Amino acid sequence: DAGVIQSPRHEVTEMGQEVTLRCKPxxxxxxxxxxxxxxxxxxxxxxYFNNNVPIDDSGMxxxxxxxxMPNASFSTLKIQPSEPRDSAVYFCxxxxxxxxxxxxxxxxxxxxxxx
Amino acid sequence: xxxxxxxxxxxxxxxxxxxINCTYQTSGFNGLFWYQQHAGEAPTFLSYNVLxxxxxxxxxxxxxxRSKGYSYLLLKEHQMKDSATSLCAVRRGGGGGNKLTxxxxxxxxxxx
Numbered sequence: 001d002a003g004v005i006q007s008p009r010h011e012v013t014e015m016g017q018e019v020t021l022r023c024k025p026x027x028x029x030x031x032x033x034x035x036x037x038x039x040x041x042x043x044x045x046x047x048y049f050n051n052n053v054p055i056d057d058s059g060m061x062x063x064x065x066x067x068x069m070p071n072a073s074f075s076t077l078k079i080q081p082s083e084p085r086d087s088a089v090y091f092c093x094x095x096x097x098x099x100x101x102x103x104x105x106x107x108x109x110x111x112x113x114x115x
Numbered sequence: 116x117x118x119x120x121x122x123x124x125x126x127x128x129x130x131x132x133x134x135i136n137c138t139y140q141t142s143g144f145n146g147l148f149w150y151q152q153h154a155g156e157a158p159t160f161l162s163y164n165v166l167x168x169x170x171x172x173x174x175x176x177x178x179x180x181r182s183k184g185y186s187y188l189l190l191k192e193h194q195m196k197d198s199a200t201s202l203c204a205v206r207r208g209g210g211g212g213n214k215l216t217x218x219x220x221x222x223x224x225x226x227x
Binding site: 033035041042043045048055056091098099101102103104105106107108109 | 145146148150156157158159160163165202212213214215216217218219220
């Protein structure tokens with residue numbers, strides 16, 4: 001299995017631009033999570049989906065952030081407009097359901113820098 | 116809400132046994148996970164506890180006491196490649212949606 005695939009690996013953009021991060025979960029996993037990691041705040045859950053349906057988006061910082069999961073094999077996280085304080089590593093993770101002890105499998109992350 | 120506390124960093128000698136503690140406060144506890152994250156890489160799953168006691172997995176063991184809200188990760192035969200951040204994560208069931216909330220991590224440094 002190729003694991004969780006995220007693109008791009010690195011993104012540098014100017015303040016005010018739209019940024020779209022992409023994620024392909026592990027085939028067969030029906031839960032998908034978007035996390036953001038910074039030195040100050042650690043790993044924060046932004047939103048998660050179960051069977052392609054958003055379950056909890058309480059971690060999304062503000063209306064500039066949106067996420068979609070149009071099918072079981074693809075999800076996007078969009079920031080519009082981007083701001084310097086959005087600079088962080090964004091991880092996508094997937095799991096087989098929300099119970100059990102197998103945990104999440106994380107993608108390699110997208111390192112976003114907004115200048 | 117949830118509170119998850121773990122030391123910011125620890126230093127250990129190569130070959131030593133290292134214990135990394137995690138305390139938590141949560142309602143609807145539904146499992147505790149340990150992850151390891153090397154610099155510039157993604158977190159990787161190490162262990163899972165949902166019942167009290169010790170779970171052993173090769174060089175890693177993890178202990179849980181639900182009544183005390185306490186867990187530790189034990190690393191045996193500590194090696195240079197273990198220089199990484201260990202992340203404690205708590206799953207909250209029911210109204211918590213079974214999502215994982217992570218602590219800020221313990222950075223482990225290895226001395227020769």
